[in-house]
Amino acid sequence: MNDVTVRRPVIWNCAGATDVGTVRPLNEDAFLVQPEIGLWTVADGMGGHDGGSVASQMIVDELKKLTTKINLDSFIKDIEDAVLAVNQYLLNYSKTSLNGRTIGSTFVSLLIKGNIGVCLWAGDSRLYRLRHDKLIMISHDHSHVAELVKEGLISEEEAATHPESNVITRAVGTSERLDIDIELFDVNVGDQFLLCSDGLYNAVPQSEIISAMNGDDLEVSVQQLIENALQNKATDNISVILVKGLHQNV
Numbered sequence: 017m018n019d020v021t022v023r024r025p026v027i028w029n030c031a032g033a034t035d036v037g038t039v040r041p042l043n044e045d046a047f048l049v050q051p052e053i054g055l056w057t058v059a060d061g062m063g064g065h066d067g068g069s070v071a072s073q074m075i076v077d078e079l080k081k082l083t084t085k086i087n088l089d090s091f092i093k094d095i096e097d098a099v100l101a102v103n104q105y106l107l108n109y110s111k112t113s114l115n116g117r118t119i120g121s122t123f124v125s126l127l128i129k130g131n132i133g134v135c136l137w138a139g140d141s142r143l144y145r146l147r148h149d150k151l152i153m154i155s156h157d158h159s160h161v162a163e164l165v166k167e168g169l170i171s172e173e174e175a176a177t178h179p180e181s182n183v184i185t186r187a188v189g190t191s192e193r194l195d196i197d198i199e200l201f202d203v204n205v206g207d208q209f210l211l212c213s214d215g216l217y218n219a220v221p222q223s224e225i226i227s228a229m230n231g232d233d234l235e236v237s238v239q240q241l242i243e244n245a246l247q248n249k250a251t252d253n254i255s256v257i258l259v260k261g262l263h264q265n266v
Contacts, residue, residue: 026205027264028128030056031234032257035242037215037250044068044121045213045255046076053084055095058255059123060141060213062187067119070109071189074102075123088129095125095136096196099188106189120189124155124211126259133203138196139187141255142217144210145201146229151210151222154199158186208260212241215252219245234258 030051036043044061046069059075061068078098085091110119122139133154135143140157188194208229217225224244231237238256245254 026261028054028259028261029234030257030259031238032056032211032255033238033242034253034255035215035246037253038246039249039251040253042069043253044072045215045253046072046121047211047255047257048076048079049257050080050082051259053082054128055079055082055125056209056211056257056259057123057125058141058211058213058257059121059188060139060215060253060255061119061121063117063119067110067114067117068121071102071106071119071121072123074105075099075121075188078102079125088132088134091127091129092134092136092198095127099123099136099138099196100194103188103191103194107192110189118190120187122158122184122187122213126209126211126257128203128259131203133201133209135199135201136196138194139184141211141213144212144225146208146210146226147204147206149226149230151226151229154201155197157184158197159184203261205261205263208258211255211257211259213253213255215250215254216241216245216256218252219248219250219254229258234260 030049032047032049034045046059048057057079059072061072082094122141124137124141124143127134135154137155140159143154144151228237228240241256242254
């Protein structure tokens with residue numbers, strides 16, 4: 017993807033991979049890299065072989081159909097409409113084929129257009145930005161534990177080991193009404209973004225994430241992050257996308 021950020025030629029390099037992890041028999045994650053239109057997505061499904069994998073893959077398949085738009089608002093609306101269409105399909109699929117059993121998927125998307133980045137998400141899949149060796153989380157989890165932290169009822173440290181840490185409060189396919197959160201932010205040359213499912217961030221501490229992201233090769237960094245999660249006995253599927261803005265050779 018060729019782009020111009022703050023009047024400087026930039027190319028957004030990227031790499032992504034997914035792994036089943038060390039516990040689950042099936043990988044219900046899905047991911048999508050679309051550098052040609054400036055869109056990247058991680059989806060983390062739930063509901064078993066006929067549910068979670070269907071849900072996450074459907075999100076990816078619908079977003080894969082999108083084309084770039086000159087107007088940023090129109091592009092954002094296209095992403096929202098695609099995910100909302102999947103939400104309705106999954107609700108209908110649950111009723112007609114699964115006897116009403118709940119299936120669904122979290123998702124997080126990164127959209128970059130010019131010097132503006134957009135995060136769209138539902139659930140606890142995350143987007144981070146690494147800038148000047150400082151890692152910040154741009155998304156915020158839609159989860160029971162995150163709400164407890166926000167209300168000051170438990171600490172961040174307590175949240176990490178809370179027995180309900182896997183209880184999410186929002187996902188695609190679980191409710192007739194789906195609210196998709198949207199966050200806009202600036203992007204600069206040298207910024208690096210990490211999209212990931214909880215299989216990564218629950219298994220790998222931030223210091224190790226930063227260390228891996230500081231590598232020179234994005235493909236190697238992605239594999240290192242996944243390997244770190246596997247070595248730490250990741251209990252969920254692991255999906256990782258890295259996106260980095262570099263000077264374009266002109």
